[in-house]
Amino acid sequence: MLDTALFYIFAALTLGGGVLTITRRSAVHSAIWLITSLLGVAGLYLLQRAEFLAGVQVILYVGGIMVLFLFVIMLVNLDQAAKEKRFSGQKWIALACVAAVALQALWFVSKGAGRFTLGQPSIAGENLGNSEHVSRVLFSQYLLPFELASILLLVAIIGAVVMAKKRI
């Protein structure tokens, strides 16, 4: 009962935040609504008893990536940005893309109907922390992707420095 109510609250935060992100005129408002949306997702993770994932979602997305967004936005001249037309000539292309993605999603849902079940979260016991499970799987079954992630991060670090190097 409470679970269902909380699910709808968090889902509304996620979706509402997403819609407001793309419709607000001010970039800072958009960023704040995106933060709301990301926090809603963290709430949904918590409801699914994925505590570790929820924590990481907040630390990385809200506490890291959105701060970077805010840094960029803080320098934009908002008064001028507000005078621009909100929806430009790309409207029809954007609509076409949305329609294509929606069709795709519908097709997958109809194909996979009945096969896609929302099972119980795979926790052995309630008192066994969720992060321990994540870790055990990560360092056995998914060890290779984990090590590959470090290469991805290395490339990203070098990329960031090279792109900004001209200015240093």
Add this chain to the structure above:
Amino acid sequence: MTFALSFYTLAVVKALVLLGILLITLVYIQWVERKLIAHIQGRWGPNRVGPHGLLQPIADSLKLLTKEDLTPPHVHKLIFVMAPFLAVSLALISIAVIPFGGEVEVFGVRTTLQLTDLNIGLLFIFAVTSLGVYGIALGGWASNNKYSLFGALRSSAQMLSYELSLSLGVVGVLLLSGSLSLRRIVDSQAGYYFGFLPRWNVFHGPLPQLVGFLVYLTAAFAETNRVPFDLPEAETELVAGFHTEYSSMKFALFFMAEYANMITVACLATVLFFGGWHAPLPESWGIQYAPLVVGALVAGLLLYHSQGAFAGKQRRSMQVFGVVAALIGAAFLLQPVRVLFSPLFWFAAKSGFFLFLYIWVRGTLPRFRYDQLMGFGWKVLFPVGVANVLVTALMVALFG
């Protein structure tokens, strides 16, 4: 007589008690800080409102509440108001997972001295801390003032940089304790080596976390924007940094948030590195009588100084406080009082020491320059933190 309290009623009662204590501490730690800084600098500090200036914090709060609540027209109104609100409400949340003591029985109700113990307790605190940067960044941006914006930018970059070291400092503790739950971390530190050396994580084998603790402590000072890392409000260059345009209670809320964060960080240092509520010596050494001795010492000091030449008008109040201290100490002679309050006494003593350290450092050290600050965070603290994690891991794998 026993009360049948439902889980939810109990949670509400505990939350209200905790909030009350937290708010009183928040108000009075400023009095303590002003007094201590004054004595470090050879001044008296607040001593006009009430005995020893003890009513000064209340007078200050009332003054700030009734001051003009200015919202200048050039600011972004909504975000300008939201920033201090965000800062203080986030700062008040993380105290919920701090364990202050073990399981106790009060009037027949059994409960733990902790609001709630999450499996990811430590991760929860870091998640809330990582959001703390928004109060400052948004406040500085919304003010639409050059000083505010620069203060906010500097502060955000500083908080991000030192957040890495803050996390790295505690990974060593996790390696030893093997849990993210703060209660289980404290439980893993119970007991004594050789019958007298506490198994706190700063002394814990196979590798005492002394380096990890120093990394954590330094990063914590920067994370709470305290001296010597108080660049965001460097008044010599940025007027008041990100809160230049703030006045009245909105201004005070930023300080409330700063002090609340200080308290959380001090409690967390106690929990992670100094064994939480566990006493520094085993009971066979008679350590359970320590509160009694402390009470007697404080009483003796106060009564002795009330006879001094400078006591003057404060003679009577010093005598009253001396008697109160003696009574509190004497209360620890009673078995039930001792069982209930001894853990709290040790927890408060350790956290209180870290709060004192904050103030002591403020009275001692000058401020860093910005390039020194960023250089120190990235080139010293971060590598040391990484090295500590790797060495601790190797030791645990080999000897743990």
Add this chain to the structure above:
Amino acid sequence: MSPSYPEAYFPILLQVGLAVLVAGGVLVTSHLLGRRVRNKTKDSPYECGITPVGDARGRFSVKFYLVAVLFILFDVEVVFLFPWAVVFRELGLFGFFSMLLYMALILAGFFFVWKKGVLDWAKRGR
């Protein structure tokens, strides 16, 4: 007896509610109690008594962005350390070496950043 999963999170919800109440209450009280007198000088941005020049939102050093980007990248590394440390006693030396490999690559990136001078905030050579 430890509380069930929803019960463990109920106090968090409660604490969030209380924190919002305290912060909001203080703001509203101060708004109601304080008297307001406005004038033109009081309403201008504070710049040490000098008339404000230009817009507050100027351009600033790209280093601030770089710090934020680097923070995100290294924070991903640190976040992986938490679950690793929690079950480290089970993983043993194998866990140590798998993390060592992971850290080595990221630390290579860290020293690249250091050598490129991204971490130097003061201008050199003057």
